[in-house]
Amino acid sequence: MTNDKSIQLFEQAQKVIPGGVNSPVRAFKGVGGSPLFMNAAKGAYLFDEDGNKYIDYINSWGPMICGHSYEPVTEALRDQVTKALSFGAPTVLETEMATLINKMVPGIDMVRMVNSGTEACMSALRLARAVTGRNKLIKFEGCYHGHADSFLVSAGSGLATFNIQSVPGVTSAVAQDTLACPYNDIDAVRQLVEQHPDQVAAIIIEPVAGNMGCVPPAPGFLEALREICNVNGILLIFDEVMTGFRLAPGGAQEVYNINADILTFGKIIGGGLPVGAYAARAEIMQQVAPSGKVYQAGTLSGNPLAMRAGFALLSALDQDPGIYERINERTRYLHDGLATVFSGKGIPVAINRVGSMISVHFTDKPVVDFNSSAAADSKMFSQYFHHNLAMGVYLPPSAFETWFISDALTQDDLDSTLEAAQSFSPTK
Ligand SMILES: Cc1ncc(COP(=O)(O)O)c(C=O)c1O
Numbered sequence: 001m002t003n004d005k006s007i008q009l010f011e012q013a014q015k016v017i018p019g020g021v022n023s024p025v026r027a028f029k030g031v032g033g034s035p036l037f038m039n040a041a042k043g044a045y046l047f048d049e050d051g052n053k054y055i056d057y058i059n060s061w062g063p064m065i066c067g068h069s070y071e072p073v074t075e076a077l078r079d080q081v082t083k084a085l086s087f088g089a090p091t092v093l094e095t096e097m098a099t100l101i102n103k104m105v106p107g108i109d110m111v112r113m114v115n116s117g118t119e120a121c122m123s124a125l126r127l128a129r130a131v132t133g134r135n136k137l138i139k140f141e142g143c144y145h146g147h148a149d150s151f152l153v154s155a156g157s158g159l160a161t162f163n164i165q166s167v168p169g170v171t172s173a174v175a176q177d178t179l180a181c182p183y184n185d186i187d188a189v190r191q192l193v194e195q196h197p198d199q200v201a202a203i204i205i206e207p208v209a210g211n212m213g214c215v216p217p218a219p220g221f222l223e224a225l226r227e228i229c230n231v232n233g234i235l236l237i238f239d240e241v242m243t244g245f246r247l248a249p250g251g252a253q254e255v256y257n258i259n260a261d262i263l264t265f266g267k268i269i270g271g272g273l274p275v276g277a278y279a280a281r282a283e284i285m286q287q288v289a290p291s292g293k294v295y296q297a298g299t300l301s302g303n304p305l306a307m308r309a310g311f312a313l314l315s316a317l318d319q320d321p322g323i324y325e326r327i328n329e330r331t332r333y334l335h336d337g338l339a340t341v342f343s344g345k346g347i348p349v350a351i352n353r354v355g356s357m358i359s360v361h362f363t364d365k366p367v368v369d370f371n372s373s374a375a376a377d378s379k380m381f382s383q384y385f386h387h388n389l390a391m392g393v394y395l396p397p398s399a400f401e402t403w404f405i406s407d408a409l410t411q412d413d414l415d416s417t418l419e420a421a422q423s424f425s426p427t428k
Contacts, residue, residue, distance in 0.1 A: 001390060005049040009037040030398035031382040036389075041068035044408040046394055054394035055413045057403040061396075062242055062267040065356070066316060066323065067408025073271045076312040080305050088299060093307035100314055101269070101279060104249045107259035110285035113277050113302040117241035117266025118146025120276035121204065123288075123296045124262045125150055128202035128235040130294045131284055136196055138203040138234075140183040142212035142370030142400075145204055145239050145264075153178040183209055183369040184218040189225065193232055202235045202262070203228070207252035210242040210402040212373040213359030214352045222258045229261070235284075241266035241276070242402065245317055247355040248324060255355070268317075271309030323407050327356035330414060331405045334358060337418040347426065350376070356405040360384070373400060380426050391420040 013020035021027045021035065028035045036054075040047045044067055046054045059065065066073075098111040114120050125137060125148070137150055145151040152167040153175055166175070179196065181188035183205075193200055203225055209215040229236040238260035244251040245268045253259055262284060266276040279285070289295045300306075317323060335353045338360060342349040348364035361367045362384070363376035381399035388395050393416065396403060 001050075001052050001392075003034065003036060003048075003050055003052075006037045007034045009049060010034050013037075025396075025398050025401065028397045030378075030400070031385040033386060035397070036394075043067040043069070044406060044410065044413050052392070054389070054392050055409070055416060056406070057393070057395050057417075058401075059404040059406045060267070060272055061401075062246060062404045063270060063272045063313075064406055064408075065246060065268055065327065065404070066313065067406045070271075070313065070316075070408075072312040072316055073309050076308040077305060080308040084304055086300060086303055086305075091302065091304055091307070093304055093311065094302040097269075097302075097307045097311050097314075100311060100318065101265075101277065104245070104314065104318055105263065105279065106250050106253050107281065108263060108279040109282040111277050111279040112285065112288055112296065113275065113307070114296075114298055115274050115300055115303075115306075116146065116276045117239075117264065118148055118276070119298070120241065120264035120266055120278045121145040121151060121237075121239055122148035124237050124264050124278045125202060125204070126296065127278070127280070127284065127288060127294050128237060128262060130287055130292075132201040132233065132235060134199050134201035135177050136179060136199045136201060137177060138179045138181065138189060138192055138200055140205055140209070140369075141180050142183055142215070142373060143204070143206045143209055143239070144211035145206075146241075149174045150178050151204075153180050182371065183212070183215060184221050185369070186221060186224045186228075189228060193228055193234070198233070200232065200234050202237050204237040204239055206242065207238045207240065207256060207258075207260075208243050208247065208354045208357060210357055212370045212400050213361055213367055214354060214357045214402040215367060215369065215373065216352065216354045217256070218368065222256050226258050226260075235261040237262045237264065239264045242357070244268060245314060246357065246404070249318055249321070268313060269310045270306050271311075271313035273303075273306040273309045275303075275306045275310055324355070327405050327407050330409055331356045331358050334405070334414055334417065337414070338421055341418060341421040345424075347380075357402045358405065359402050361399065383426050384421075384424055387424045388417075388420045391416070391423070393417050393420050 037049045039049050046056045101111045149170045179192045240251040244265045248254040262280045264278050350361040350367045361376040362380040367373045378399045
């Protein structure tokens with residue numbers, strides 16, 4: 001397998017794009033080496049510019065839950081391209097999309113479409129501040145909620161991959177309003193709330209964290225957060241940018257049977273196009289402009305192509321619950337297989353999995369928060385990553401990222417991935 005063309009393309013890209021990429025983790029800095037430049041993708045496979053084929057475990061960081069070039073999505077896009085690309089005026093597509101999201105997701109009445117997960121979280125925070133009349137935000141170390149200033153404190157995978165502790169350009173005034181504590185540590189949350197009485201507008205959380213590897217909530221943790229929010233007049237924001245429509249049609253809310261006050265979405269709801277959304281009960285969402293005063297807007301928000309792609313994918317997920325059974329079963333198979341292979345080799349490993357999200361951490365301790373994730377052997381992960389790449393298996397290029405399993409993966413693909421683990425021998 002040669003990567004000559006990718007290497008050459010990366011050199012060219014670095015001259016005109018910072019670091020040669022449009023989103024940092026793509027640069028392979030977390031695992032070393034030169035990133036692969038992709039050319040095409042179909043089903044479970046990626047094809048790079050050198051003509052190499054890879055089994056894909058990133059799936060565009062989640063959206064390709066049914067595999068690449070999923071026919072219902074590409075067909076909807078083909079049809080829409082012939083009609084119009086963008087109007088800057090309302091369309092029925094947006095109402096249909098909001099209606100479908102409301103139907104699938106528990107506890108919400110209204111949805112506002114935006115263009116990315118970052119925008120969704122940023123807007124959700126503004127809304128929470130407006131509704132409560134408070135400024136402070138509690139977030140969890142290792143959770144990522146996009147790159148808006150307020151969230152760039154202890155912010156998970158991207159920053160952790162690059163060992164960025166504080167971000168130049170984020171003013172101390174903004175950073176002071178963001179309070180961070182360890183994931184799964186309910187006493188730390190209680191303490192922060194007590195230390196800042198009547199000041200906390202929102203607690204934002206990835207209900208299953210996906211930006212420090214995959215870290216599930218400890219039993220009772222989400223329930224306790226809900227209770228703290230109820231008692232203290234704080235709004236609970238579930239960032240379901242990764243978990244939404246992936247863990248279940250109703251996302252983590254459905255799986256854990258807990259409703260947040262505001263939800264944020266991204267990734268899957270665009271079917272591969274750039275989309276995000278935030279949603280809540282009517283009395284909260286009615287405060288958003290133009291029905292309320294919380295201003296938030298977007299020239300391309302609700303873009304017809306994005307709505308058609310997202311609607312096609314969400315409809316498939318809504319109509320065929322078998323998709324979830326299949327991807328969860330494949331992920332379980334992979335989990336069991338990898339656990340057997342690594343234990344046979346005497347390599348200590350913690351494998352975390354929720355539904356079709358999974359991560360492999362080279363450590364002999366459980367991974368329950370950012371510190372335990374960061375304590376794993378990242379050098380061994382880099383070796384494992386490159387070994388897989390050479391075997392035609394494309395894993396996320398950072399130990400802090402979750403793998404996303406798609407419905408397009410075959411039994412052979414899974415077995416090839418287990419064979420790659422079997423032939424892995426780390427060097428010290
Ligand atoms: C949980 C979570 N929230 C928000 C975001 C930001 O989304 P986007 O990259 O679309 O801005 C991400 C991106 O990975 C994410 O994983």
